[in-house]
Amino acid sequence: MVASDIFHPLPPRALAWLRARPTVPTEVLALLASLFFTVACNHELWHTLVADIHADARLLVAVFVFVTALQAFLLGLVLSRWTAKPLLTVLFVATAFAAHYIGSFKVYLDPDMIRNVLETDPREAGELIGAGLVLPLLALAVLPIAMLWRLRLRRRTLPRALWIRLAFLVAMLVLAAASALFAFQDLSALARNHREVRYLVTPSNYLVSLSKVLLSTPPGPTRPLLPIGEDARELPRAAGARPRLLVFVLGETVRAQNWGLNGYIRQTTPELAAMQDIVNFPDVESCGTSTAVSVPCMFSPYGRHDYDAKKIRSHQSLLHVLQHAGVQVLWRDNQSGCKRVCDGLAFESMADATDPALCNGNRCFDEILLSGLQARLAPDGRDRIVVLHMLGNHGPAYYQRYPPAFRHFTPACDTEQLGNCSRREIVNSYDNAVLYADHVLARTIDLLRNQADYDTALIYVSDHGESLGENRLYLHGVPRAIAPSQQTRVPMVMWFSPGFARQEGLDLECMRHIADEPASHDNLFPTILGMFQVQTGIYDPKSDLLRRCEHALR
Structure with missing residues (x-):
């Protein structure tokens, strides 16, 4: 059996379409890819604009044109007849993953999130890969990649290619500027009051955030950490203290x-x-x-x-x-x-x-x-x-x-x-x-x-x-x-053995009283230094949660 036997039942037009390999300019490919990203890979962006921000038709049109033109401009900077297919293949796969996780969990792909992704171990990553990825990868990666590799890219002489590319880039910038002017007041308000929306624009979000993370990380071997608190010393414990x-x-x-x-x-x-004997802190940020x-x-x-x-x-x-x-x-x-x-x-x-x-x-x-x-x-x-x-x-x-x-x-x-x-x-x-x-x-x-x-103590706090x-x-x-607040309010508890409380001169009833006051992760650094009675120039007694409930030992 040969391929012609498989497709023989298909109508002639469909068979001709399957055999066809259209030739397109690289600039057209860049624009088509950008349109695909804007339409198919940005569901959460459009949902947020409509349902949460209540954008009107004018703003939606402006955002659509601006995002499409700007991403086409960026693609026009890097795509060529030799690089277009490999680069777009990678982009289709990465964008399919990004669109799936943004849509499933409404995550914002800012630099902190990208850094978190890069530092995720294989076990964590494995838990995020499941059957739910099949359809997004098929629709947003496999099918467009298959179509991409069916295309032929038009050949041009170098001078003609440079002039056409320059004209394309200028046209995309003009289109982006025109869309911004079309709804300038609404776009300005969106950029001012909802800056986080830019981290929903895929694939620009993860590409820009990844570049920021990489630029903030010097190449080469990991640099040693700069020292702090080298003057630190513990006050002597009382005679006989454990x-x-x-x-x-x-x-x-x-x-x-x-x-x-x-x-x-x-x-x-x-x-x-x-x-x-537990001290609970109900208001911790x-x-x-x-x-x-x-x-x-x-x-x-x-x-x-x-x-x-x-x-x-x-x-x-x-x-x-x-x-x-x-x-x-x-x-x-x-x-x-x-x-x-x-x-x-x-x-x-x-x-x-x-x-x-x-x-x-x-x-x-x-x-x-x-x-x-x-x-x-x-x-x-x-x-x-x-x-x-x-x-x-x-x-x-x-x-x-x-x-x-x-x-x-x-x-x-x-x-x-x-x-x-x-x-x-x-x-x-x-x-x-x-x-x-x-x-x-x-x-x-x-x-x-x-x-x-030992005289013992415990502190528990969640990271987020x-x-x-x-x-x-x-x-x-x-x-x-x-x-x-669900992501920024965390539990915190402390426990002190009787011996630890005595050695610190700590009044636990006082601790339970002040535990209801607002606290944050910022209190941990000075509080733990204080628990070990460490003297250093970077100790801040005003932020030490135990300081107000200790007898004058230091």
């Missing part, structure tokens, strides 16, 4: 709204609620809406109040300052690393743990962070901080974050494809994961209660929150300026 041990549990994607201790309609923190932003920020002296991403990422962290002061530091990770805040310090990844009770060959439940921890706490007279970085409620596979025994709220969403679940099922799975986080924290506190060689369908938003990573 060394301090602080376990800092860094949660993942838990939002304050679903935290039982905060008055949530469900008791998702029953084990912590049963403890009388995160530095960012993604791990890539929040983790470096919360361990930095610069923080959200003086936010400078480049400065934060290029300098050492709180953990380095503590090491300068003589505190032993250990980071145990069940997530995607420490985002450089533990560079050069003791680090243990639990990603490859094989405990059959806690691991399934791909992921481990967060109790794995406690496995073997006691052996790592052999006392040597020095103070210690141990950071436990949880997998927590990392989505969209909430159902994989807890063992079957914690499947309390049902029916649950037992798939990564959140679009296949009702909002109730999604919230049930999410709350089950919170319930398990409560159990892990309770087990950690029990371990600390039984430390005979999560959207579970409110305003059609899912997951996290919305630009901080417009992020909903």
Whole structure:
């Protein structure tokens, strides 16, 4: 059998169309590709403009023409008869992925989100690839790529090609300018009041954001972090006082709204609620809406109040300052690393743990962070901080974050494809994961209660929150300026052993009183320095949450 036998039943015109290989100028291809992107790959942009911003027809036409002309101009700068097909092939595939995730979760592809994507480990990435990708890839990548490679690109002499290309680029700029003038006042208001919309324009969003991330990252080997707090030193402990041990549990994607201790309609923190010595902070604001932003920020002296991403990422962290002061530091990770805040310090990844009770060959439940921890706490007279970085409620596979025994709220969403679940099922799975986080924290506190060689304390805080369908938003990573409270309000609790409270001169009733006041990730840096009684020029006592409730020891 040959191809002609397969297509023989088709009408002659259809057969001729299948055999045809049209010849088009590269400029026409650039314009057609731009039109395809604008129409087929920007559903969330148009939905946002119509449903959320209530744009009128005039503004919609202006945005359509402006986006199409500008993207055609940019394509005209890079496409040639030799580069057009390979570059557009890559663009079609990448844009299909981008359009799918923007449409499914309404994520904004700003530089922070792109950085988060680049720092995502293969396990996290695998959870985002499922059957829901088949149709978007088929419609937005496979079919246009098949059509692309059927085309022939017109040959021209070099002088003629240069003149035509220049005319095309000028025409696209004129068209973009004309569309801007057509609805100048409305476009200006859109750019002023809804700046985040530009991160919905695909593929410009991820291309511009990726270029910003790459330009902000110097090429070559990773540069050493710039030192901070080299003057740090611990005040001497009182005679006979035991060394301090602080376990800092860094949660993942838990939002304050679903935290039982905060008055949530469900008791998702029953084990912590049963403890009388817990201090709960119900009004805590995160530095960012993604791990890539929040983790470096919360361990930095610069923080959200003086936010400078480049400065934060290029300098050492709180953990380095503590090491300068003589505190032993250990980071145990069940997530995607420490985002450089533990560079050069003791680090243990639990990603490859094989405990059959806690691991399934791909992921481990967060109790794995406690496995073997006691052996790592052999006392040597020095103070210690141990950071436990949880997998927590990392989505969209909430159902994989807890063992079957914690499947309390049902029916649950037992798939990564959140679009296949009702909002109730999604919230049930999410709350089950919170319930398990409560159990892990309770087990950690029990371990600390039984430390005979240390005065112990625990701090738990989540790095950012999560959207579970409110305003059609899912997951996290919305630009901080417009992020909903579900993504920026996080739970935080503290626990202190009697010995630690005595050594700090800490009034726990006072702590419970001030815990209701607003706090943020910015308070963590000075508070932890204060807990270890570290003196350094970068310590800010006004932001130390414990300072007001301590007797005059320093």
